[in-house]
Amino acid sequence: MDKSKNQVIxxxxxxxxxxxxxxxxxxxxxxxxxxxxxxxxxxxxKVEGTNSSRIANSKGKRVSKLNFNSTSQKKMIVRLRRNYFIPLFLSQT
Known part of the structure; x- marks a missing residue:
């Protein structure tokens, strides 16, 4: 999927x-x-829930008070159900 850019560390x-x-x-x-x-x-x-937030541009400018510039970024936090994990991140012990 090209919409998921990378993991955040x-x-x-x-x-x-x-x-x-x-x-x-x-x-x-x-x-x-x-x-x-x-x-x-x-x-x-199995995903239990997701949270999302927009990250402001490095310049901190907006087009208007309500609309972010189209180049703004978005961050998503995905919460998995118990006993599931994504192996490409740190392994569960």
Whole structure:
């Protein structure tokens, strides 16, 4: 899927791995449902929920007060059901 750009590795995302939550940087037009379906099919896991947030541009400018610039980025945190994990991240012990 070309809409999922890469995984996010930060201190917070590493802490979230302990709670079985995985962080991805995605295309700003991707919906939660599309991300959930893609994760479940690609990694053969069950998703319990997703959270999304927009990341402001590095310049911090917006087109208007309500609309973000089209080049803004989006981050999604995917929470998996118990006993599921994505092996490409840190392994569960």
């Amino acid at each position: 930060t201190e917070k995302s590493i802490r979230l791995l302990q709670q079985n939550q995985y962080t991805f940087q995605v295309d700003s037009k991707l919906t939660k449902t599309e991300m959930k379906n893609w994760i479940e099919q690609f990694f053969d896991v």
